[in-house]
């Protein structure tokens with residue numbers, strides 16, 4: 001609790017990497033459909049907080065969760081319990097590959113936004129808050145400047161070299177990519193997007209871990225060089 005205000009943190013992007021409750025958050029929420037599940041087959045969520053808060057949300061007459069349906073299907077709960085033991089290993093690999101890609105993409109001359117890179121404005125802050133040995137998260141962004149270039153790159157990555165898939169979700173074992181400005185953040189107007197640092201060509205990438213790193217990186221390089229060879233890139 002900070003100045004009488006309850007702090008709620010959505011930790012969907014960074015399970016294991018960050019432990020908001022240890023850092024003072026009153027309530028931590030997760031979309032379990034993402035990294036925690038690790039597959040694209042479960043829709044679930046979690047609210048983690050003190051018993052009095054959770055109990056009040058489940059109050060028979062007035063609790064929001066009670067009224068909206070908080071009970072997880074028992075089979076789904078069991079399946080999830082089978083995936084939690086390897087969440088740490090999976091997160092380490094998501095984060096490791098994201099760091100390797102971010103470094104290599106930057107060397108190719110791309111504008112990369114990833115908190116693991118030393119030039120990221122919150123690099124030191126995240127380093128001071130994150131649990132050691134997990135890295136800096138499994139999501140990175142490449143700023144391709146225009147939506148056309150972003151779409152062309154994603155198209156090559158998905159359809160020519162099989163590097164990943166175009167999808168707005170995250171936390172999957174395959175790499176997922178989306179152009180945030182025209183998908184997940186399209187409800188924001190141009191000014192709000194600019195304030196949030198979302199350029200029209202921003203490609204958000206949730207880094208997966210299937211295949212070898214060398215194989216995956218060569219798929220990325222091939223798609224990028226194809227893009228560079230196209231007229232669009234030369235103009």
Ligand SMILES: Cc1ncc(COP(=O)(O)O)c(C=O)c1O
Pocket residue numbers: 010012013030031032033034043044045169
């Ligand atoms: C940070 C974050 N929190 C919560 C959600 C909601 O997830 P769900 O659709 O599983 O409820 C999403 C979905 O993309 C998300 O990105």
